[in-house]
Amino acid sequence: MVRGEAMAGPMIGGNLRCLLKLAGTPHLQLYSAQAPGYGIVFLNLKRESLPFLQVKEVRQALLYGLDRQELIDDVLEGQGLVADSPVLPILWAYDPAVRHYSYDPERAIGLLDAAGWMDSDGDRVRDREGVTLAFTLLTTDEPAMVGLAEGMAAQWLNIGVRVRVRTVSTEVANNFVRNRDFDAALVRMALTADPDPYPLWHSTQAEAGQNYAGFDNEEADLAMEEARLTADPERLLELYHTFQQIFAEEVPALLIHHPVYTYAVHDSVREVQLSPMLHTSQRFRNIQSWYVQAEGVVVNEGSSLDKSDE
Secondary structure (H helix, E strand, O other): OOOOEEEOOOOOOOOHHHHHHHHOOOOEEEEEEEOOEEEEEEEOOOOOOOHHHHOHHHHHHHHHOOOHHHHHHHHOOOOEEEOOOOOOOOOOOOOOOOOOOOOOHHHHHHHHHHOOOEOOOOOOOOEEOOEEOEEEEEEEOOHHHHHHHHHHHHHHHOOOOEEEEEEEOHHHHHHHHHOOOOOEEEEEEEOOOOOOOHHHHOHHHOOOOOOOOOOOOHHHHHHHHHHOOOOOHHHHHHHHHHHHHHHHHHOOEEEEEEEEEEEEEEOOEEOOOOOOOOOHHHHHOOHHHOEEOOOOOOOOHHHOOOOOOO
């Protein structure tokens, strides 16, 4: 999987139904850890028919209007962690002080009101100058993805945003995303250990690269460009933090969750440890310490070893 490639199929960690079956299997111990990637809603910032997606306050409202923890708990059976940055928290470049968007529907409503999007006709959907605050959310027909998309649509309706969920096959969804033929798209991204955001978020990648949202921000571009040129580790970290802060302020896409990888091992195996992983093979990081619990052997007093030379 190349860095930043959109995935419409199951995220690392496996199928939820299989996981639930494993949880009830005798003599199995389940270990979980954060895996590399995230679920994300790309917003098509270049689509002229959706002018509201080009308004920062509307994008912020969409994120404040999502109870992501509830979606993770209800749809993903808890198999995920709320995402707040396009840089993985398990990487050295992550900014722990990046702005976090907690679920705050009142703040979302306030942002939409201030931006001039009101419900002028009492149909529960906001509008402005003849444009309705409504769009289509594309995702795949995998049950977990459908559940997430429908949950988002229901939560957004509570703040006056109408969303129609459209489900297609994995292959079709990936083609729509690559061709920028969508309003918004809920996909899964696989990432590597390289925190460089350039391939996914630099403006030069908006037409044919992997900047599927069409994010175009001069300050962010400059930070990403300098980060590719500097050899100073401290300056590099500063630039990556700057990019994350700009991303959190501009919200060019809606980060939903990081996946959780769950690994099943027979409960007779001891000292298994699972920590955040960049590759699934890292579940064997401490395999040299694994052992199978042995049964104790009782030795009778009269059966001591004879160490004489006879």
